[in-house]
Amino acid sequence: MEAATKQFRKRNAILACLQRTHNHPSAEMVYDMLRQEYPDISLATVYRNLARFKSQGLVNSVATVGGAERFDAVMAPHVHFICTGCDAVMDLPQMELPQSLRAEAERTSGCCVQDCRLTFTGLCERCKTRNP
Amino acid sequence: MEAATKQFRKRNAILACLQRTHNHPSAEMVYDMLRQEYPDISLATVYRNLARFKSQGLVNSVATVGGAERFDAVMAPHVHFICTGCDAVMDLPQMELPQSLRAEAERTSGCCVQDCRLTFTGLCERCKTRNP
DNA sequence: GTCTGTGCAAATTGTTTGCACGCAA
DNA sequence: TTGCGTGCAAACAATTTGCACAGAC
Numbered sequence: 606m607e608a609a610t611k612q613f614r615k616r617n618a619i620l621a622c623l624q625r626t627h628n629h630p631s632a633e634m635v636y637d638m639l640r641q642e643y644p645d646i647s648l649a650t651v652y653r654n655l656a657r658f659k660s661q662g663l664v665n666s667v668a669t670v671g672g673a674e675r676f677d678a679v680m681a682p683h684v685h686f687i688c689t690g691c692d693a694v695m696d697l698p699q700m701e702l703p704q705s706l707r708a709e710a711e712r713t714s715g716c717c718v719q720d721c722r723l724t725f726t727g728l729c730e731r732c733k734t735r736n737p
Numbered sequence: 738m739e740a741a742t743k744q745f746r747k748r749n750a751i752l753a754c755l756q757r758t759h760n761h762p763s764a765e766m767v768y769d770m771l772r773q774e775y776p777d778i779s780l781a782t783v784y785r786n787l788a789r790f791k792s793q794g795l796v797n798s799v800a801t802v803g804g805a806e807r808f809d810a811v812m813a814p815h816v817h818f819i820c821t822g823c824d825a826v827m828d829l830p831q832m833e834l835p836q837s838l839r840a841e842a843e844r845t846s847g848c849c850v851q852d853c854r855l856t857f858t859g860l861c862e863r864c865k866t867r868n869p
Numbered sequence: 870g871t872c873t874g875t876g877c878a879a880a881t882t883g884t885t886t887g888c889a890c891g892c893a894a
Numbered sequence: 895t896t897g898c899g900t901g902c903a904a905a906c907a908a909t910t911t912g913c914a915c916a917g918a919c
Binding site: 669684686688689697699700706707709710711713714715716717718719720721722723724725726727728729730733 | 801816818820821829831832838839841842843845846847848849850851852853854855856857858859860861862865
């Protein structure tokens with residue numbers, strides 16, 4: 606990491622963490638992951654930067670699971686699956702999100718549609734076998 | 738209201754409130770609406786009964802908007818629109834939710850899909866004209 | 870010197886819980 | 895007399911905010 610980025614080291618680390626991971630972490634999960642490399646990082650810094658990224662359009666909030674907001678750095682609309690057994694949030698990359706949906710929503714509702722989200726809930730493969 | 742229901746008067750009122758309104762209220766919104774008829778109702782009672790309804794499959798949580806969970810007594814999967822300007826949550830009844838999606842999700846993911854939710858965000862008609 | 874990013878602790882907010890009371894079976 | 899629904903207040907958990915400090919410009 607170059608010297609010039611020292612000022613933004615933690616901010617960059619938070620964004621990089623979101624871009625690197627695919628588990629759609631909560632603020633606390635990001636905090637826990639970064640604590641290894643930045644032992645003095647504060648949870649408030651994570652929250653502050655997540656809010657900033659969101660308002661900049663760098664990060665989306667995917668859902669709130671078990672009371673905690675979950676974040677995603679993949680901005681292209683895609684399909685998610687949330688496991689009610691283990692609170693995992695994952696992508697369903699095989700599934701296409703029909704482009705026509707957004708236009709159709711805008712036409713039938715008269716609203717200005719900015720985002721579209723298709724989310725399934727249920728039990729993931731692991732929880733499926735554990736729970737009867 | 739018959740005498741027999743006195744025991745469940747508030748519980749019934751909470752459910753009826755959800756079934757009657759279409760604004761997908763939060764616990765606090767339900768509380769405020771019921772306070773007119775039941776001035777001594779408690780927010781804890783609303784939360785307790787909402788949790789009960791949810792576990793009984795009588796009520797779904799649609800989304801959490803501005804930190805507060807929003808509820809819906811319409812259990813059939815349907816499409817929602819959330820306005821980021823005024824935090825309104827509304828139905829898009831004109832839009833069909835393709836039945837095939839759930840099966841496709843189950844097939845491609847290997848998960849056990851229990852629920853499907855299609856949600857658009859943006860600005861409603863009123864906020865659209867207010868915000869530039 | 871000014872501005873910005875941050876740690877820390879306190880505050881805020883949505884939600885849950887423990888306890889006591891009152892009514893129904 | 896046992897159980898359930900409730901109000902109230904306290905507890906909790908996720909998130910936000912005020913303040914002081916350090917480093918970048």
